[in-house]
Amino acid sequence: xxxxxxxxxxxxxxxxxxxxxxxxxxxxxxxxxxxxxxxxxxxxxxxxxxxxxxxxxxxxxxxxxxxxxxxxxxxxxxxxxxxxxxxxxxxxxxxxxxxxxxxxxxxxxxxxxxxxxxxxxxxxxxxxxxxxxxxxxxxxxxxxxxxxxxxxxxxxx
Numbered sequence: 498x499x500x501x502x503x504x505x506x507x508x509x510x511x512x513x514x515x516x517x518x519x520x521x522x523x524x525x526x527x528x529x530x531x532x533x534x535x536x537x538x539x540x541x542x543x544x545x546x547x548x549x550x551x552x553x554x555x556x557x558x559x560x561x562x563x564x565x566x567x568x569x570x571x572x573x574x575x576x577x578x579x580x581x582x583x584x585x586x587x588x589x590x591x592x593x594x595x596x597x598x599x600x601x602x603x604x605x606x607x608x609x610x611x612x613x614x615x616x617x618x619x620x621x622x623x624x625x626x627x628x629x630x631x632x633x634x635x636x637x638x639x640x641x642x643x644x645x646x647x648x649x650x651x652x653x654x
C-alpha cells in the first residue's frame with residue numbers, strides 16, 4: 498500500500514469539479530484526509546482564480562500506473578482539455594505531489610498554490626536545500642501570493 502498526497506485544482510466551475518474529482522477518488526482509493534480549500538490567482542495565463550485542495554490517499558498501485566489509469570481518466574471524465582498552454586483554465590487538474598513521503602513535484606517548495614494546501618497534510622516535510630519545513634515555506638509564500646483560505650467552501654469525500 499502506498500500513500501500519496503495529491504493536489505486538485507480547478508478554475509472552471511471549481512467547487513463542482515473538485516468535489517466531483519474527490520468523489521471519484523473516494524470510489525477507487527481510500528481518501529484519508531483533505532485540506533481546507535484555498536483560492537489563488539491564475540498563474541502563467543489569464544483566467545479566473547483557482548481553487549486548490551490537497552488530498553491524502555492510499556493507493557494499491559505504483560505511481561505511474563496510478564497517474565495514467567486513475568488520475569488521467571478522472572480528469573478526462575470531468576472534461577479536462579489539454580492544450581499547448583499548460584496554464585490554461587481547466588475543469589480539473591490532479592497532480593501527485595508526494596508519494597510515500599518523497600516529493601514528486603518540485604513546485605511544492607516555490608508555488609503557494611501547491612505548498613499551502615499540502616502543508617496542512619505534511620507540515621514537517623523538509624526542503625533539502627534550506628532545511629525549512631513545508632509549514633514554514635507555506636507561511637512565507639502566503640502573503641505575496643494572494644492565496645486566500647476559503648472556509649465557506651467545504652470540499653469533502
